[in-house]
Amino acid sequence: MSVLVTGGAGYIGSHMVLELLANGEQPVVIDDLSAGFRWAVPAEVPFIEGDAGDGPLVERVLREHKVGAIVHFAARIVVPDSVVDPLGYYLANTVKTRNLLEAAVRAGVPHFVFSSTAAVYGNPAINPVPEDAAPDPVSPYGRSKLMSEWMLRDAAEAHGLRYAVLRYFNVAGADPNGRAGQSSPQATHLIKVACQAALGRRPRLDVFGTDYETRDGTCVRDYIQVSDLASAHMLALRHLRATNESLTVNCGYGDGYSVLEVIDAVKRVSGVDFTVELAPRRAGDPAKIVAAADRIRHNLGWLPQYDDLDTIVRQALAWEEHLAARARHTNAA
Numbered sequence: 001m002s003v004l005v006t007g008g009a010g011y012i013g014s015h016m017v018l019e020l021l022a023n024g025e026q027p028v029v030i031d032d033l034s035a036g037f038r039w040a041v042p043a044e045v046p047f048i049e050g051d052a053g054d055g056p057l058v059e060r061v062l063r064e065h066k067v068g069a070i071v072h073f074a075a076r077i078v079v080p081d082s083v084v085d086p087l088g089y090y091l092a093n094t095v096k097t098r099n100l101l102e103a104a105v106r107a108g109v110p111h112f113v114f115s116s117t118a119a120v121y122g123n124p125a126i127n128p129v130p131e132d133a134a135p136d137p138v139s140p141y142g143r144s145k146l147m148s149e150w151m152l153r154d155a156a157e158a159h160g161l162r163y164a165v166l167r168y169f170n171v172a173g174a175d176p177n178g179r180a181g182q183s184s185p186q187a188t189h190l191i192k193v194a195c196q197a198a199l200g201r202r203p204r205l206d207v208f209g210t211d212y213e214t215r216d217g218t219c220v221r222d223y224i225q226v227s228d229l230a231s232a233h234m235l236a237l238r239h240l241r242a243t244n245e246s247l248t249v250n251c252g253y254g255d256g257y258s259v260l261e262v263i264d265a266v267k268r269v270s271g272v273d274f275t276v277e278l279a280p281r282r283a284g285d286p287a288k289i290v291a292a293a294d295r296i297r298h299n300l301g302w303l304p305q306y307d308d309l310d311t312i313v314r315q316a317l318a319w320e321e322h323l324a325a326r327a328r329h330t331n332a333a
Helices: 011-022 055-064 079-084 086-107 140-159 190-198 226-243 259-270 294-300 309-332
Strands: 002-006 027-031 047-049 067-072 111-117 162-168 170-172 205-208 223-225 247-251 276-279
Touching: 002 011, 002 055, 011 027, 011 226, 027 055, 055 067, 055 086, 067 086, 067 226, 079 086, 079 140, 086 111, 086 140, 111 140, 111 226, 140 162, 162 226, 170 190, 170 226, 190 205, 190 259, 190 309, 205 259, 223 226, 223 309, 226 247, 226 294, 247 294, 259 309
Parallel strands: 002 027, 002 067, 027 047, 067 111, 111 162, 162 247, 170 223, 205 276
Antiparallel strands: none
């Protein structure tokens, strides 16, 4: 049986494809290439350029490739953008997930792994925040993902679908072997943006808000390395196959770094003292959110390999250098 990866040409999806191949699985990718790259998918992996919310297309792919599980990454993910364009986010993240679920049910796919987010918690009253904390998203992005979680739960009750919801904290870094990374030049991930500033690809780095109730006034986040996250998905898929029991888990390390601490790490690893400017808060940004990570370790046996900020930064810098070399080669050709 194959595993369908929606958004498999994007940042996290491309790492998931590598993880599946490493574990002897047969991935199939659907991606509309709005944020992904065709070159990010290995040549031996079947690739369909299309919309993961196109029900008839997805159902045809599910049947033709004998898909036994779906890992769903395709989404829009920028919190401030969701505040400006909430209807666009509800379409991309909620309506299209609904269509994908319908195709899965119609094709009899038994297992569904869903890319959710810590944004469903909003501004949690306690940190680290556990999975049973009451969700209270403060952005359309978080609400769009929470609605999808509700749909999954209801589909499981009605149709016997079994699911794993993985609530990501802040994903960062790149494949340690240099095969994949965050490739979108417009990405807003802090570590990527800071690495671009260190390499001279941005004139400065803006820090949004310095008056939060945190240790240095800037937002605190739990940064999880992307290959560790992909391995969590693989373990979640194995859990579904072995137990046929749905679950929801946080994906984070259980500790956090402030924006200024991340900037210091990038300056330290790169050896570049790039320009940093202070800016007002962005809408929808919680002050602090760190994962309670006991459940993923206990229920899935997850053992992260790259829980080190300098290591994550070093990987991100190496990938940015790779992208720059790739662009020079393409331009020269």
